[in-house]
Amino acid sequence: MTYFRAALAARFSRLVLGALIALVAQAADAHAFLDHASPRVGDTVHGAPAEVKVWFTEDLEPAFSTLRVLDKDGKQVDRNDKQVEAAVMHVSLPQLAPGTYRVQWRALSVDTHVTEGDFNFTVAP
Amino acid sequence: MESALIAAVRAVHFAAAIVLFGQFAYVGAVSPQREAPPGFARITAWTCVLLLATLLLWLGLEALSMSGLPLREALGVQTLAVVATQTVFGRVWLARFALAGVLLLVVSFLYRHPSHRRAQALGAVLAALVLATIAGVGHGLAGKGADRAAHICADALHLLAAGAWLGGLLPLVLLLGRRDALPLAVPATQRFSTLGIACMAAILLSGVVNVWYMVADVPALVHTSYGLMVLAKISLFLLIIVLAGINRSVLAPRLLAGDAALVSLRRNAIAECVLGFGIVAIVGQLGITVPGPHMH
Numbered sequence: 001m002t003y004f005r006a007a008l009a010a011r012f013s014r015l016v017l018g019a020l021i022a023l024v025a026q027a028a029d030a031h032a033f034l035d036h037a038s039p040r041v042g043d044t045v046h047g048a049p050a051e052v053k054v055w056f057t058e059d060l061e062p063a064f065s066t067l068r069v070l071d072k073d074g075k076q077v078d079r080n081d082k083q084v085e086a087a088v089m090h091v092s093l094p095q096l097a098p099g100t101y102r103v104q105w106r107a108l109s110v111d112t113h114v115t116e117g118d119f120n121f122t123v124a125p
Numbered sequence: 126m127e128s129a130l131i132a133a134v135r136a137v138h139f140a141a142a143i144v145l146f147g148q149f150a151y152v153g154a155v156s157p158q159r160e161a162p163p164g165f166a167r168i169t170a171w172t173c174v175l176l177l178a179t180l181l182l183w184l185g186l187e188a189l190s191m192s193g194l195p196l197r198e199a200l201g202v203q204t205l206a207v208v209a210t211q212t213v214f215g216r217v218w219l220a221r222f223a224l225a226g227v228l229l230l231v232v233s234f235l236y237r238h239p240s241h242r243r244a245q246a247l248g249a250v251l252a253a254l255v256l257a258t259i260a261g262v263g264h265g266l267a268g269k270g271a272d273r274a275a276h277i278c279a280d281a282l283h284l285l286a287a288g289a290w291l292g293g294l295l296p297l298v299l300l301l302g303r304r305d306a307l308p309l310a311v312p313a314t315q316r317f318s319t320l321g322i323a324c325m326a327a328i329l330l331s332g333v334v335n336v337w338y339m340v341a342d343v344p345a346l347v348h349t350s351y352g353l354m355v356l357a358k359i360s361l362f363l364l365i366i367v368l369a370g371i372n373r374s375v376l377a378p379r380l381l382a383g384d385a386a387l388v389s390l391r392r393n394a395i396a397e398c399v400l401g402f403g404i405v406a407i408v409g410q411l412g413i414t415v416p417g418p419h420m421h
Contacts, residue, residue, distance in 0.1 A: 058267050063211040064191045108191050110213045111266040113413070 032058040032087070032109035039121040046124050052078070052103055053090040060084050064108040067091045069101050077101065098125045128413050131186045136409025138179035140402055142256040145172045145228075146285070147292015149249035154320045155293055157312040161239035162296030163303060169232045169248070176255065177225050184208065184218055217261040224255050256288045257281040264412065279334035286327035291401040293320060294394055301391035307380075310387060314377050321369060358407045361400045368393045368400075 035055040039045045052069055062084035069078040069091065078091040089105065104118045148169050151162050188208045189199040198204060209215035228251040235244050260280035268276050297317050301310055372393050379386040
């Protein structure tokens, strides 16, 4: 009987711990981070891409999420027509000259967390 | 800076919602004659005001954080309107603000008629909705489809269970402090104990649902500040379990023997309250902290 109670108590304790850890662990997906992009991060593409598309790990709020493409002088070169669909954000591009470009993103996840980042890609002739 | 403020406002808001719902849960499930507990009218009125005030602060701080704009622009009508109407947080906020506004009217009525049954029932439903809908702006939104719905439902259940338990404990503490507490304390303690077990089961059930989704991230928790907060939360909760166990198994049966058990019971219940609201403070901070696995 004592053994049974001890086993039950141990099982209960594990359940409590598991539940507690899970409760706080739920925040693990709670920030939208870059999952992958097209052009890929750091990639060299042959021919100018028509757009930059970035996939995130969580759905975004279109209202305060931004995506910009800058040339080597820091000048914005995209068409400033950013669109957000669920966890994907994209912006179209004019015909880019060969060179290295920086993509700057700011993502507001649907659960209100802001993340920011940037990456480069290169357009080869 | 705004992150720390958001954490503090979230914690106070959660605490207010828990206290408010707990008052009604106590009336419905603990109070032997469904009488309003000590201080019911004042506590519900002031916590409802606090609930609305923290809701407004929360909106302003989120507007500041979401927009990244300077204070004056972030708190301008235009930005606040975008936040309130074009984000999930804002739309849920609008619904919760409306619910809290109606709840304030009900609570104002109860201030003069604390034993009015229908007003009590309406207040209980509204307080439950105000508390449960916190899940609609939480981390459950991070999922997709059915997983998102299940996660949010589990969070809502968890909030309600925590609210009934921790919020309901506060009126019990006040009752146990009264000079003429003993005759009422015995049935109230027994009924609260039953409520506590039901709430614990609900907390565990909702927790297991979350384990189902998030267990892969557990090992990384112990190496980060996020993880340390988790461990602190678990430690506080285990202490509460121990105190609740002592109350149920040792002190409650001795309550009929006299005031000594009553004093010990009250002391333990106060300690549970302090630990419980300590957990609420941690939860306020956890919601804005980046977990280890996602620190790039």
